[in-house]
Amino acid sequence: MSQSDDPYENLTITTGAVVEPNTSRVNKTGSWRQFKPVIDVDACIACGQCDTYCPDQAAKPVEGEDYYGFDLDYCKGCGICEEVCPTDAIEMVREVK
Amino acid sequence: MAKAEQNPSDEQEVMKGTSAVAKGVMAADPDVVSAYPITPQTGVVEKLSELVADGQLDSEFIKVDSEFNAASTCIGASAAGARAFSATSSQGLKLMSEPLFTAAGMRLPIVMAVANRSLSAPLSIWADHTDAFAERDGGMLQFHAEDVQEAIDHVLMGFRVAEQVNLPVLSNFDGFILTHVQEPADIPSEEEVSEFLPPRDPEFTLDPSDPKTMGAFARPEHWTETRYAIQEAMMESKDVWAQTVQEFKEVFGRDYTEYNGMLDTYHGDADYLLVALGSICGTIRGVIDEYRAEGVDVGLVRPRVHRPFPTEELREALGDAEAVGVLTKEMSPGYESALAGEIKGTLYHAENQPPIKSFVIGMAGRDVNAPEIGTMIEETMEASAPMTFEEQESWPQLREEILNGGDQ
Ligand code: SF4
Ligand code: SF4
Numbered sequence: 001m002s003q004s005d006d007p008y009e010n011l012t013i014t015t016g017a018v019v020e021p022n023t024s025r026v027n028k029t030g031s032w033r034q035f036k037p038v039i040d041v042d043a044c045i046a047c048g049q050c051d052t053y054c055p056d057q058a059a060k061p062v063e064g065e066d067y068y069g070f071d072l073d074y075c076k077g078c079g080i081c082e083e084v085c086p087t088d089a090i091e092m093v094r095e096v097k
Numbered sequence: 098m099a100k101a102e103q104n105p106s107d108e109q110e111v112m113k114g115t116s117a118v119a120k121g122v123m124a125a126d127p128d129v130v131s132a133y134p135i136t137p138q139t140g141v142v143e144k145l146s147e148l149v150a151d152g153q154l155d156s157e158f159i160k161v162d163s164e165f166n167a168a169s170t171c172i173g174a175s176a177a178g179a180r181a182f183s184a185t186s187s188q189g190l191k192l193m194s195e196p197l198f199t200a201a202g203m204r205l206p207i208v209m210a211v212a213n214r215s216l217s218a219p220l221s222i223w224a225d226h227t228d229a230f231a232e233r234d235g236g237m238l239q240f241h242a243e244d245v246q247e248a249i250d251h252v253l254m255g256f257r258v259a260e261q262v263n264l265p266v267l268s269n270f271d272g273f274i275l276t277h278v279q280e281p282a283d284i285p286s287e288e289e290v291s292e293f294l295p296p297r298d299p300e301f302t303l304d305p306s307d308p309k310t311m312g313a314f315a316r317p318e319h320w321t322e323t324r325y326a327i328q329e330a331m332m333e334s335k336d337v338w339a340q341t342v343q344e345f346k347e348v349f350g351r352d353y354t355e356y357n358g359m360l361d362t363y364h365g366d367a368d369y370l371l372v373a374l375g376s377i378c379g380t381i382r383g384v385i386d387e388y389r390a391e392g393v394d395v396g397l398v399r400p401r402v403h404r405p406f407p408t409e410e411l412r413e414a415l416g417d418a419e420a421v422g423v424l425t426k427e428m429s430p431g432y433e434s435a436l437a438g439e440i441k442g443t444l445y446h447a448e449n450q451p452p453i454k455s456f457v458i459g460m461a462g463r464d465v466n467a468p469e470i471g472t473m474i475e476e477t478m479e480a481s482a483p484m485t486f487e488e489q490e491s492w493p494q495l496r497e498e499i500l501n502g503g504d505q
Contacts, residue, residue, distance in 0.1 A: 015300050
């Protein structure tokens with residue numbers, strides 16, 4: 001299977017929904033969040049605990065920096081990262097439009 | 098054994114039902130066996146682990162922390178192209194329920210042996226069909242064995258049908274009555290089985306060199322079609338099953354071809370017909386013999402396959418009866434026995450509609466004895482339409498004296 005912009009383009013139904021890889025690129029899961037993580041970059045020691053525990057792999061090192069950030073297209077706002085952060089660098093704040 | 102004649106040249110072994118089923122599984126040569134112990138199934142996977150440890154079976158034996166993960170492991174293995182097997186019972190099957198619906202949706206031909214057992218509460222480890230019926234709507238093929246030989250053979254035929262129509266199979270056999278009985282059975286050799294069951298050849302597999310997503314999120318514009326495809330595959334599986342029992346007979350000499358393998362009958366042209374699933378049918382046959390000796394024209398129709406439902410076959414088998422009695426070890430509270438309801442539904446558009454009585458019996462291992470079956474035959478003979486809903490269903494074994502806290 002080659003990769004296209006829409007992994008569902010060549011969806012095969014006959015033997016189950018077999019689709020091209022990377023469906024997560026189009027199925028973003030961060031739209032129903034009530035709280036979002038906000039990071040205090042000075043407190044972050046880049047230990048990666050948030051990345052390890054995040055159920056959606058939404059916590060990631062920020063490129064070229066020594067702290068972590070969150071991909072809000074996928075963050076569900078569960079607050080696990082806040083719980084596990086050893087330096088209290090993460091605060092969950094109410095999501096507002 | 099009334100229904101399928103043994104091949105006289107077969108060497109028979111006497112062994113426990115669970116061990117016999119495990120040896121049947123071994124002959125099917127699964128790549129992966131995933132297991133969690135639960136009574137009364139445990140002996141199946143225990144024996145398989147022994148066979149793997151002794152080097153007699155070259156399978157990946159994966160011990161997991163729950164039935165949920167036994168089913169999930171089979172899903173992963175099957176998606177990667179493996180032939181995968183597991184076994185369970187009762188609460189374990191309930192814990193597997195979520196991944197099993199996934200397996201059906203992903204069209205993975207996993208075969209599971211289910212040692213049927215009641216569901217809590219109250220806790221009971223004994224046989225009835227509540228567990229199998231609770232999984233009725235998932236998209237798994239379901240077979241019910243009457244004896245150990247059939248339980249072995251259903252696993253083998255199960256793989257064959259499953260891998261052609263890409264659906265999982267629940268191969269049911271009654272807890273304790275069949276799992277812990279010692280019966281002579283023909284254990285098929287791997288050579289015989291290789292003639293009957295070719296290696297699995299899946300259309301899609303998880304493969305790092307050809308990445309894809311299986312069982313992904315589907316949008317509303319796709320989901321109905323996946324369910325429709327399961328329905329189509331189920332309906333197609335009837336033809337596949339008919340061909341499978343035919344070839345099974347050619348290779349192994351055991352004949353399950355009656356009604357294309359869907360039904361097994363005993364005096365199936367009788368005026369009064371009983372319908373039942375599984376091991377109780379042995380006792381029913383004996384009682385039928387007694388009644389027939391006294392001139393009562395009574396017979397038995399035993400569905401071997403419950404999903405796909407043998408609609409046409411049941412119409413043909415039951416259509417000319419004066420009355421039908423469904424003896425069933427399950428019921429759907431708030432309505433009635435699911436099997437009786439399904440049979441009534443099947444006959445609704447048939448030319449003849451015999452009156453149908455259902456009897457909820459044998460729940461959680463309660464013995465059903467010959468005089469009780471006799472009474473049910475007599476009540477069936479008295480049945481005539483129209484009937485009120487209350488008249489259609491009875492609980493002949495109910496002990497009213499222990500209801501309502503005993504204060505009556
Ligand atoms: S809130 Fe939850 S989902 Fe969002 S980044 Fe933190 S751990 Fe991940
Ligand atoms: S757990 Fe806290 S300190 Fe560690 S990387 Fe994440 S935000 Fe930074």
